[in-house]
Amino acid sequence: GAVEKGCQQYPRSLQTILSYGTAGIRMRADNLDYILYRMGLLSVMFSKFRKGQVTGLMVTASHNPAEDNGVKLIDTMGEMMPIAWEKHATQLLNVGDDKLEFSLEAIVKEEGIDINIPAVVCTAMDTRPSSVQLSKAAVDGINALGGESHNYGLLTTPQLHYIVCCINTKEQYGLPTEEGYYSKLTSAFLKFNKDKRTSKYLPGLHVDLANGVSAPKIKALKAYLNDSLEINIYNDGSSGKLNYECGADFVKVGQCPPSGIDLQQGMRCASFDGDGDRIVYFYKKKDGQFALLDGDKIATLFASFLSDLVKASGLKLNLGLVQTAYANGSSTKYITEIMKVPVACVPTGVKHLHHKAGDFDIGVYFEANGHGTVLFSDAAQKSILQQASDNSLDKDTREVAGQLITAMNMINQTVGDAISDMLLVETILAYRDWTCEDWDSAYTDLPSVLLKVKVEDRTIVKTTDAERKTTSPPGLQEAIDQLMAGYKFGRAFVRPSGTEDVMRVYAEADTKENANKLAYEVGLQVY
Ligand code: NG1
Ligand code: ZN
Numbered sequence: 001g002a003v004e005k006g007c008q009q010y011p012r013s014l015q016t017i018l019s020y021g022t023a024g025i026r027m028r029a030d031n032l033d034y035i036l037y038r039m040g041l042l043s044v045m046f047s048k049f050r051k052g053q054v055t056g057l058m059v060t061a062s063h064n065p066a067e068d069n070g071v072k073l074i075d076t077m078g079e080m081m082p083i084a085w086e087k088h089a090t091q092l093l094n095v096g097d098d099k100l101e102f103s104l105e106a107i108v109k110e111e112g113i114d115i116n117i118p119a120v121v122c123t124a125m126d127t128r129p130s131s132v133q134l135s136k137a138a139v140d141g142i143n144a145l146g147g148e149s150h151n152y153g154l155l156t157t158p159q160l161h162y163i164v165c166c167i168n169t170k171e172q173y174g175l176p177t178e179e180g181y182y183s184k185l186t187s188a189f190l191k192f193n194k195d196k197r198t199s200k201y202l203p204g205l206h207v208d209l210a211n212g213v214s215a216p217k218i219k220a221l222k223a224y225l226n227d228s229l230e231i232n233i234y235n236d237g238s239s240g241k242l243n244y245e246c247g248a249d250f251v252k253v254g255q256c257p258p259s260g261i262d263l264q265q266g267m268r269c270a271s272f273d274g275d276g277d278r279i280v281y282f283y284k285k286k287d288g289q290f291a292l293l294d295g296d297k298i299a300t301l302f303a304s305f306l307s308d309l310v311k312a313s314g315l316k317l318n319l320g321l322v323q324t325a326y327a328n329g330s331s332t333k334y335i336t337e338i339m340k341v342p343v344a345c346v347p348t349g350v351k352h353l354h355h356k357a358g359d360f361d362i363g364v365y366f367e368a369n370g371h372g373t374v375l376f377s378d379a380a381q382k383s384i385l386q387q388a389s390d391n392s393l394d395k396d397t398r399e400v401a402g403q404l405i406t407a408m409n410m411i412n413q414t415v416g417d418a419i420s421d422m423l424l425v426e427t428i429l430a431y432r433d434w435t436c437e438d439w440d441s442a443y444t445d446l447p448s449v450l451l452k453v454k455v456e457d458r459t460i461v462k463t464t465d466a467e468r469k470t471t472s473p474p475g476l477q478e479a480i481d482q483l484m485a486g487y488k489f490g491r492a493f494v495r496p497s498g499t500e501d502v503m504r505v506y507a508e509a510d511t512k513e514n515a516n517k518l519a520y521e522v523g524l525q526v527y
Helices: 002-009 033-049 083-094 099-109 131-144 157-168 180-190 214-225 247-252 293-314 329-338 350-359 378-388 393-408 418-432 434-438 475-485 512-527
Strands: 025-028 054-059 068-076 119-126 148-154 203-206 228-236 269-272 280-286 290-293 320-324 344-345 361-365 371-376 448-453 462-463 469-472 491-496 504-509
Touching: 002 033, 002 131, 025 462, 033 054, 033 083, 033 099, 033 119, 033 131, 033 512, 054 157, 068 083, 068 131, 083 099, 083 329, 119 131, 119 157, 131 148, 148 157, 148 512, 157 180, 157 329, 157 393, 157 418, 180 214, 180 269, 180 418, 203 247, 203 418, 214 228, 214 418, 247 280, 269 418, 280 293, 280 418, 280 434, 280 469, 290 371, 290 434, 293 329, 293 361, 293 393, 293 418, 293 434, 320 329, 320 350, 329 344, 329 512, 350 361, 350 371, 371 378, 371 418, 393 418, 418 448, 448 512, 469 504, 475 512, 504 512
Parallel strands: 054 119, 119 148, 203 228, 203 269, 320 344, 320 361
Antiparallel strands: 025 068, 054 068, 269 280, 280 290, 361 371, 448 504, 462 469, 491 504
8 A cells, every 4th residue: 555655665775673762763864764754654653542642753863963864753742752662663663665564553453553543743853954855754654654744844853842742732731833832931931030130140141053953943032032131143054064063962072162152251151952952051160161061060950949949939849850870970969968859860861861750749850961851740730830829828929839830831841952941041040140150169070071982782781770880791890890999989881872883981080081091991891
């Protein structure tokens, strides 16, 4: 039938075994056509499985080079596709063209899908040269199974997540359009900031947009902000290349400013990644050194702000923070010992963090690389709303609950979102009248380093304890333990990347030199 016909147009061009990785599929764009076609098919199955609710498909390779591309599948509540469905993705990716229909039937059977339910899939893409063609392949896949496709063209990844959520909640979450997104977030921002009186906090912000899809989006956002936030744009794609020497990943891994920004003292800067779901801040210290305010710093800022509001409101809500092994040791220590907020550690990948954050009434989660957001449980939202309108309470208490609601409306709860995170960081800094130095002073990061090691077969390394330890090959963990013991505050781990064909090595120690040495020594163990 139609599926087979599509196969002729999108034949399987790779024989290697692929898997649905940390956040979907990513590779050089050349061989992705059939993969996008097949993921289009899968998103229809998933929509049918969810009784015809809308699912999402985003064409992007995030922070990876412009020559790469990939796909992220979105759940009906706007979150990431459930981990339980990744095996179906992996299955569909690897079967021969002649087995594709059979494979689809197997999914129908296993999941008890009613094939007659109409399916709807929203698609969008980032600015990569290959994205238009790959979106078409996905749409052809969607249509081949009779699914209805809505192509939103260029969007940031979190904007598509937001739109999917809005549609399925019957607009309770907001209007399911790009304008609806800007208007929801910026109304909250303007409301919170309307009486701000600041002296140290300056409204100027300098943003590196990685030459990606966020450039046109931030330009659109600015029109909604009037002059309440002065955003200066860099790397807007007009001359530079996507993610090349710029963007959140470049800044985080390289611990240096992106090209295009002439960093001066007193400038408050931020870098987005290529599809707008990560953000890190940075500035130049008084001593002239570059200073990074990464996902861990943003998480602690959010958590302390929200926990202050919760305390002031008198509400009994438990707030927790979720990190991965990449979180700086100093941040974990600060959160547990000084802030006294519970911390959970989960494996890499936002899907794990997001899931865990749901265990709290208010769950703040961030990867150190700047991907994160805040989740409010249904019960928490309800009690906050109730408190805000309870006339038996004094005015101040009601107002604090109102502030919590406003903060909540500024947050994209579906997934980490650079725009939304930026608005909340700016709100908190203005509210506290803080400079970057004030924010940064909470704790000092341990020097850290992240290496990539090319290996023959990265799957031989198996991990446990939220990837902080290895279980295979034998002897590796003992060797790493011994190396770590040689350094003050030494901590290191290795894990196979889920998005690139490399092993990742992370190390931190008392000095930059020692962190580098430790990472190098651990790297030699897997090389
Ligand atoms: P992998 O390649 O599995 O390490 C990377 C990031 C993740 C996550 C995904 C998806 C690091 C160390 N890893 O995963 O945190 O962001 O990409 O984009 O930053
Ligand atoms: Zn991204």
